[in-house]
Every structure is written in C-alpha cells, then in structure tokens.
Amino acid sequence: xxxxxxxxxxxxxxxxxxxxxxxxxxxAVRPGEFVALLGPSGCxxxxxxxxxxxxxxxxxxxxxxxxxxxxxxxxxxxxVAMVFQNYALYPHLTAAQNIAVPLAMRRLSAWQRAxxxxxxxxxxxxxxxxxxxxVARVAEPLGLTPLLARKPAQLSGGQRxxxxxxxxxxxxxSVFLLDEPLSNLDAALRSTTRREIVEIHRxxxxxxxxVTHDQAEALTMADRVAVMLAGRILQCGTPREVYEQPADLxxxxxxxxxxxxxxxxxxxxxxAVRLEGRATGLMTRQRGxxxxxxxxxxxxxxxxxxxATVTARxxxxxxxxxxxxxxAQPVILRVPPGLAEAPQMHLRFDPRDALLFGADGMRLPAAxxxxx
Amino acid sequence: xxxGGSRGEALAGWLLTAPAALAFLLLLLAPTLxxxxxxxxxxxxxxxxxxxxxxxxxxxxxxxxxxxxxxxNTLVYVGIVAPVSVLGGLGLALLIEGAARGRTFFRAVFFxxxxxxxxxxxxAWQYLLHPTIGPVNAALRLLGITGPAWLSSSDTVxxxxxxxxxxxxxxxNMVLFMAGLTAIPRELRxxxxxxxxxxxxxxxxxVTWPLLGPTTLFVVTISLVRSVRVFDTVAVLTRGGPxxxxxxxxxxxYTEGFTFLRLGYSAAITLVFLAIVLALMxxxxxxxxxxxxxx
Numbered sequence: 316x317x318x319x320x321x322x323x324x325x326x327x328x329x330x331x332x333x334x335x336x337x338x339x340x341x342x343a344v345r346p347g348e349f350v351a352l353l354g355p356s357g358c359x360x361x362x363x364x365x366x367x368x369x370x371x372x373x374x375x376x377x378x379x380x381x382x383x384x385x386x387x388x389x390x391x392x393x394x395v396a397m398v399f400q401n402y403a404l405y406p407h408l409t410a411a412q413n414i415a416v417p418l419a420m421r422r423l424s425a426w427q428r429a430x431x432x433x434x435x436x437x438x439x440x441x442x443x444x445x446x447x448x449x450v451a452r453v454a455e456p457l458g459l460t461p462l463l464a465r466k467p468a469q470l471s472g473g474q475r476x477x478x479x480x481x482x483x484x485x486x487x488x489s490v491f492l493l494d495e496p497l498s499n500l501d502a503a504l505r506s507t508t509r510r511e512i513v514e515i516h517r518x519x520x521x522x523x524x525x526v527t528h529d530q531a532e533a534l535t536m537a538d539r540v541a542v543m544l545a546g547r548i549l550q551c552g553t554p555r556e557v558y559e560q561p562a563d564l565x566x567x568x569x570x571x572x573x574x575x576x577x578x579x580x581x582x583x584x585x586x587a588v589r590l591e592g593r594a595t596g597l598m599t600r601q602r603g604x605x606x607x608x609x610x611x612x613x614x615x616x617x618x619x620x621x622x623a624t625v626t627a628r629x630x631x632x633x634x635x636x637x638x639x640x641x642x643a644q645p646v647i648l649r650v651p652p653g654l655a656e657a658p659q660m661h662l663r664f665d666p667r668d669a670l671l672f673g674a675d676g677m678r679l680p681a682a683x684x685x686x687x
Numbered sequence: 688x689x690x691g692g693s694r695g696e697a698l699a700g701w702l703l704t705a706p707a708a709l710a711f712l713l714l715l716l717a718p719t720l721x722x723x724x725x726x727x728x729x730x731x732x733x734x735x736x737x738x739x740x741x742x743x744x745x746x747x748x749x750x751x752x753x754x755x756x757x758x759x760n761t762l763v764y765v766g767i768v769a770p771v772s773v774l775g776g777l778g779l780a781l782l783i784e785g786a787a788r789g790r791t792f793f794r795a796v797f798f799x800x801x802x803x804x805x806x807x808x809x810x811a812w813q814y815l816l817h818p819t820i821g822p823v824n825a826a827l828r829l830l831g832i833t834g835p836a837w838l839s840s841s842d843t844v845x846x847x848x849x850x851x852x853x854x855x856x857x858x859x860n861m862v863l864f865m866a867g868l869t870a871i872p873r874e875l876r877x878x879x880x881x882x883x884x885x886x887x888x889x890x891x892x893x894v895t896w897p898l899l900g901p902t903t904l905f906v907v908t909i910s911l912v913r914s915v916r917v918f919d920t921v922a923v924l925t926r927g928g929p930x931x932x933x934x935x936x937x938x939x940x941y942t943e944g945f946t947f948l949r950l951g952y953s954a955a956i957t958l959v960f961l962a963i964v965l966a967l968m969x970x971x972x973x974x975x976x977x978x979x980x981x982x
Contacts (some may be wrong), residue, residue, distance in 0.1 A: 370877045391885035403878035406981040407897040416893065420883030428892075468981055482882070 320381050321346040321522035322367065322490050328375035329362055336362050337546045340376070344522040346489070349513065350551075351525045351537035355569070359546040360526045364492050367524065368397050381489050391420070396488035396521075400495045402479040404467040410474075411450050411463035414481045418446045421486065453481045456518075457511070473504045480512070484519050491521040497532060509536055530570055534558065542566045564676040567608050573636060575670075576614070576646045580607040588671065591621060591642045596666035599679055608670035611636065614648035620663030719961070725954035732948035744955035754956070756931050757939040761915060763845055764935060768852040768914040773906055775853060776860025781895075783861070784868050794865070797858040805855065809923040812851050813838065838924055841932035848933055851920050856913060860906050867902030871895065901980060908971045912964055936960050 327340040336359045344350045352360045365371040367378060369390030378386045385393050396417070404413050419428055426432065427439045434440070454460050457477045467475055476496060483491060493512065497505045513536050516523045527533050533540045534554040541551040550562040561567035567575050580590045582605050588597040590607055599605070623646070627638040635652045638645065641662065648662065671679040726744055730737035748754050783793045800808065815821050816837035824834030837847040875894045884890045896903075918937040921927060927934040927942070936956065944953030 365877075368877075368881050370880060389885055390880040391883040395881060397878070397881045399874045399878055401872070401874055403872070403874040405875065405878075405893065405897070407900070416879075417882040420885075420889065425886070425889070428889075466981055 321348065322524065323379040324363070324367070324376065325379075326376035327363065327366060327373045327378070329359075329366060329371065329373050335546060337366075337373075340543075340546075340548055342541055342548060342551065344490070344524055346522050347520045349516050349523045349525065349536060349538045351527055351533035351540045352543055353527055353530060353533040353540050353569075354543035356528055358543045360528075360543050361494055363543075364397075364494055364524060364526050367490065368395050368492055369393050393490070394486070394488050395490040395492060396483035396486065397492040398476075398479045398483050398494065398496045400498060402467070402475045402499075404475055404478055404482075406467050409464050409466055410459060410470065410478045411447065411454070413467070413478055414450045414454065414459075414463075414485050415446050417482060417486045418449060422446065449485055450481075453485045457481055457515075472500055473508065476500065476508060477511075480515055484515055484521075487519060488521050491516065491519060491523040493523070493525045495527055496525075497527075497529070512536065530572065534570075542569060544569065561608075561670065561678060563678060564606060564608075564672050567670060567672070567678070571610060573611050573647045573649075576609045576611065576648075577672075578607045578609065578641070578644050578646065580605045580671075591644070593621060595669065597669060597671060599671055601671075601673055601679055604674060605679070606672040606676075608672060609646070609664050610668065611647045611649040613664050613668035614646060614662050615664065616648075616650060616654060616660050617663040618661060620661040623660055623662045625658050625660065722954045722957050722961075725951050726958045728951045730951040730954075732950055737951060740951070744952050747952065748955055748959070753931060753934065754939060757927075757934040757936055758959075760845060760932070760934055761917070761936040764849055764852065764917055765911060765914045767846070767849040768856060768917075769907065769910040771849075772853045772856035772860050772914075773903070773910050775857040776906065777864050777899075777903070779857065779861040780864035780868055781891075784865060794862070797861050799858065800855045801859045801862075805919045806923050808855075809851070809920055812920075813924060816847055839929055841929050844925055844929065844933045848917070848920055848925070851924075852914055852917060856910055859913075860910060863906050863909070864899065864902060867899050868895070870902075871898045897981075900978070904971060904975050908967060911967050915960070915963055915967075 322342075322344040324340055324342045327337055328335070329337040340359075340363060342350070342352075342363075352363065354360045362371060366373045369385070369388060373386060376386070377384055380393055380395065404410075405416065408416070422442050422445075423433070423439065427436050427442070450463070451460070454463055457480065459474070459477055459481060462470060462474055462478075467478070470478065476499075479496070483493075496512065497508055500508060509532060512525075525533070525537065537554060539551055540554050540557045541548050542557055543549070544565050550557050550566045552560075557566060558570050561570065564577070568577070578590055580588050580595065582588050582599050582602050584602065586598045586600060586602070588595045588599055588605060588607065595607065597607075621641045623639040623641050625637050625639045626645075629636040629638075630652060633652065634649050635654065637648050637650055637654075639648065639660070639662070640646070646662070673679050725737075727739060727741060728737040729740045729743070779793075779797055783790050783797075786793070815823050818824055818834065818836040818839070821834075821837075823837070827834040835843045837843050871894065875898065876890060879890045879894045882893075884893050916937060917935050918941070921933055921935055921938045922941070925933040927938050937960065940953050940956040940960065943949050943956060
C-alpha cells in the first residue's frame with residue numbers, strides 16, 4: 316500500500332502491569348477513510364484508541380499521523396479529535412462554549428483565556444468572534460443552533476452526542492476518533508445518528524477510527540472493518556470481506572447474528588468434504604477432520620438433503636429462526652416467516668456459501684470449491 | 688382507599704420520627720431558645736430570679752472594648768485560617784493525587800492532626816514555639832535571625848495560633864478535596880487533553896476547578912465555621928493573652944460565663960456567634976450553591 320498519510324500504527328504493544336493488552340498491532344487509516352475497530356469489550360480496542368489520542372502511551376511500536384511520528388507527542392499537539400462514550404461535555408459550560416474549547420485552547424494564549432483579564436487584552440475579542448462564527452458553522456448542520464446557550468444538563472442524550480461531535484470536528488482534525496459513541500442512545504436515535512456520523516466524516520475528510528462492539532454499526536458505517544480479539548487485529552478488510560471471507564474461526568464466530576453454524580465435517584482420502592457422512596460438494600487438499608461454517612441464511616429447507624429435527628423457533632417479523640439438529644450437531648437457520656411447521660425436515664446449502672476451516676482454525680484457501 | 692391503613696401508616700410515621708424529633712427538641716432547640724432568652728436577661732449564676740433587661744447586654748457588648756478586640760481578633764484569625772487551609776488543602780490534594788507513589792502515606796501524615804487531640808498537640812506546639820528552647824527559634828538562630836516569642840508577644844500570638852489552626856484544618860480539607868477529585872469523571876480530563884489543554888494549569892481551569900465547585904463550597908463553609916469556633920488552642924496556650932491579643936469570641940464567651948459567671952452576657956455573645964454561623968450557612972445554601980451545581 317506504500318506510505319499513507321493519515322493514521323499509521325506499527326507494532327503497537329501495551330501492557331498494564333502483568334496483563335498484555337495489545338500485541339503487535341498494525342493498522343493504517345487513510346485520510347477520508349472510515350475504519351471500524353470491532354471487538355468484544357476488553358479486547359483492547361479502547362486502549363488502542365487512547366494510544367492514538369495520546370491519553371495512553373504505547374510500550375512498543377510507533378504512531379504516525381500525517382507522516383509524522385507522534386508516539387511520544389503530547390495529546391494536545393496531535394490534532395486528533397475524539398468523541399467519548401459518555402460525551403465528556405464540560406458541565407459548567409454551555410453547548411457553544413463546549414464546542415469552542417478546542418478553538419480557545421489553540422487560538423488564545425493562556426493570558427487571553429484568563430477570566431476578566433483576558434477580555435481586556437488586545438485581540439481577544441476578535442479571536443472570540445471568529446471562534447463563535449466557527450461554532451455556529453458546525454452547529455448549524457447538526458441542528459444545534461437553538462440549543463447553543465444551554466448547559467449539558469439541559470440537553471437530551473442525543474443532543475449531547477451532537478454537541479460532542481461538533482466539538483470534535485470544529486477544528487478540522489486530521490484524525491477523528493469515536494469511542495462507542497452510540498452505546499448510550501436508544502435504538503431509534505442510534506440509526507439516525509449512525510448516518511449523521513458518516514455524513515460528518517465525509518465532510519471533514521479526516522482519517523476516522525470508530526471503536527465499537529456492535530457489528531451492525533461496524534458493517535453499515537465503515538469502509539473497512541478491523542476485527543480485534545484479545546489484543547490482536549485478526550483481520551482488516553471491507554465489511555463484505557470480513558463477513559463473507561473471515562480469516563479464521565474466531566472472526567467467523569464473532570461476526571454475524573445469530574452466529575455462524577460451525578459443524579464438524581471430514582475430508583476423505585479423495586478430498587471430498589462430508590458432513591454426517593453425506594457429500595457436501597466441497598473439495599479440499601486438506602485431509603481429516605475439518606470445520607464447516609455455514610451462515611444461518613445460507614441454510615434452507617429442501618425436499619432432500621441432510622435430515623434435521625427442529626427443536627425451537629424464534630419469530631423475528633421479517634424472518635424466523637429455526638433451531639434444529641443435523642445428527643447430533645445443532646444448527647440455526649434463517650427462513651421466511653411463513654414456512655410451514657414440520658418437526659422433521661431436510662436441509663441443504665449451496666457449497667459456494669460454505670466456509671471451510673482447518674484444524675488450526677484458519678480458513679482453507681478458497682475452500683477449493685469444486686462441485687462434485 | 689383503606690382509611691384505617693393510611694391512619695396506621697401516619698401513626699407509624701410519627702412513631703418512627705419521634706426519637707429524632709425528641710432529640711432535636713431537647714438537645715438543640717430547647718438550649719438554643721434558652722440561650723436566646725438568657726441573652727435578654729441579667730442572669731448571673733446563683734442570682735435568682737433574673738431580670739428582663741431587653742437589649743442592655745447587646746448595648747454593653749457594643750461598648751465593650753474587650754469584646755470588640757475579641758471580635759476583630761476572631762475575624763483576623765478566620766481571615767488567615769480559612770483561606771490558607773482551604774487553598775493548602777486543595778494544593779495538597781492535587782499534589783498527592785498526582786503523585787506516582789506514597790499517596791496513602793502522605794494522606795495519613797496530613798490527616799494526623801485531624802484525628803489527634805488538639806489539647807495534647809498544643810503542648811507539642813508550646814514546646815516547638817518556645818522562645819528559647821523551641822526548635823523553631825533554634826532553626827531561625829542558625830540562619831542568624833532572632834525569633835520572636837511566638838505565643839507570648841502580642842505581635843505574633845494571633846499569627847502563631849492561626850498557624851496551628853491551619854495545621855489542624857489543612858489535612859481535613861485535603862481529605863475532602865481528594866474525595867471531590869475522585870468524583871470527577873476521568874473522561875473529562877481526557878477530553879481536556881484531547882481538546883488541547885496541554886499544561887496542567889489549563890486542565891485545572893477547564894475541568895478540575897469548575898467540577899470541584901460543590902466540594903470547594905462545602906470546604907469553605909466548614910473551614911469558616913471551624914475557624915470561627917476556635918477555642919481550645921487559645922484556652923490551653925494563651926488564655927486570651929497577652930493583653931487580650933489572642934482573645935477570641937468563644938474564649939470571651941467562656942470567661943464571661945464560667946469565670947465571671949455572667950451567663951446572660953455570655954449568652955448574648957453566643958447569639959452573636961450563632962448569627963455569624965447562620966449567616967455563613969445562608970450564604971452557602973442560598974447564594975453560592977446555585978453557582979456551583981450544573982445539574
């Protein structure tokens with residue numbers, strides 16, 4: 316890919332006491348690119364983000380922003396903006412003052428910022444006026460204009476979130492960090508704010524790193540998704556790549572709701588993959604036991620195929636989930652909501668939708684999907 | 688509606704509040720009312736019945752030069768002890784909070800004066816400040832300075848007492864500030880960092896000081912009230928002397944009431960004291976409280 320400006324992380328390692336939180340993390344976010352850092356809580360994604368922001372310092376590795384090494388630089392000098400999970404608005408300042416803080420810190424000297432005295436110094440008023448113009452400029456598209464005089468306590472959760480976003484983008488950051496910004500919003504607000512964040516990202520053109528444990532957010536918003544587990548980035552690719560071609564079992568298991576069906580299968584001497592003694596239509600160079608991964612939506616009821624017993628069903632509205640067993644192995648399939656109830660049925664799947672994983676958990680290359 | 692039930696509940700409510708209400712009436716309200724009544728009488732111990740003399744006690748207080756000295760001394764003492772112990776407590780709390788190690792140790796060291804007995808500690812101070820054998824003056828002598836007679840010169844006695852007062856109060860304030868500091872969300876300090884508050888002073892102005900508002904208000908009020916109440920160090924170390932230079936409000940009240948047995952006059956001083964404390968409380972709850980809570 317060559318050197319990209321924007322955000323580049325190389326070999327980042329971090330330990331808290333005896334606990335190694337990050338292992339050799341590499342990640343690059345180009346300017347204008349939206350990368351979601353997806354992982355369960357405790358996987359180290361927030362720590363990585365805090366290292367980028369300069370709140371924590373990495374034990375090993377380098378952080379580069381716009382080509383410059385900022386690994387040990389002070390947070391204030393990095394031109395990184397961050398939206399915190401709990402908004403982190405200053406409770407004693409109005410919305411307008413909150414948004415203006417990053418500008419005041421950069422454009423006014425310490426003396427000019429002093430109470431009373433600052434207002435008397437030459438230039439302060441002119442700078443403050445342009446600051447307020449900038450605040451108005453970012454507040455307008457977020458619908459904050461009528462709320463600028465309010466304190467955070469007088470704002471709803473969604474409004475606070477917008478103020479936090481405005482504060483982050485008011486100074487045209489080169490890196491834009493968001494730490495689970497939607498986790499405190501209700502479901503309806505979440506989807507509108509999702510679009511707004513993508514919109515803001517487009518306007519700023521910053522390298523955006525978005526930390527989340529919610530795969531729906533990651534898959535819908537991001538240009539690329541970096542899947543992180545136990546302090547390592549396991550895979551980084553477009554949403555389709557990480558969902559359809561997971562690098563290994565852990566990524567496959569983490570993405571998808573309900574989770575992917577992982578079935579014990581066997582590759583015979585001829586390389587044909589068999590599930591419960593029945594040919595799947597998949598071929599592989601591998602021999603012996605394998606794991607066959609099939610997404611719930613790739614399984615379907617058919618007149619013939621693997622005999623299955625339905626054990627439970629969940630009605631979702633637009634679809635239903637059937638819990639069934641193929642032999643002794645439990646599977647979940649997503650079928651149309653009107654599918655007739657029958658405890659005994661047959662299941663089939665298109666071999667092109669199936670994933671094969673070797674004994675080491677890595678996905679087998681292209682699954683060698685030859686049709687039998 | 689179950690009439691009986693709600694009446695039973697009301698009865699239970701009254702019964703449950705009765706002990707606290709009774710304690711309040713007997714231990715707080717009744718003595719206060721008695722003191723107020725006494726303040727308008729010429730009651731002296733052993734003389735009965737007391738006569739109602741209206742505002743005479745207060746008129747006498749107004750003319751009494753001893754009382755005026757005592758009043759001014761108290762103001763000076765409060766004027767030194769309250770601000771120094773508040774700022775000192777804040778400074779110590781910030782230093783200890785920012786320290787990499789030894790937090791528990793320093794917290795304990797500075798809190799020690801709060802839990803130790805002032806009267807016992809006063810003896811130690813008397814030794815420390817002794818003009819000839821005291822270590823303070825010995826140290827000054829090493830620098831070629833002749834130290835004053837800290838507790839027996841009218842120029843320095845109030846200052847010395849104020850220093851002891853600060854020493855007593857600063858640890859208490861520090862602990863309160865430390866509690867206030869831990870209540871500040873970590874995310875806010877981090878937001879300040881990311882927003883460009885590069886120097887510690889910027890972060891203090893942007894986050895710490897405003898968010899410590901409620902704590903500071905409480906600490907200021909407590910410190911004011913505590914220093915207005917100064918009594919034990921004066922009683923043990925100077926007895927108001929020399930020449931009334933360390934006479935303070937409560938000590939004057941004590942001597943009038945328990946040495947000269949003029950309980951009516953002493954009660955009038957108590958009322959002045961109560962009025963000051965009440966005014967401070969009102970200032971806290973009515974005026975300042977609104978400016979430090981952002982919720």
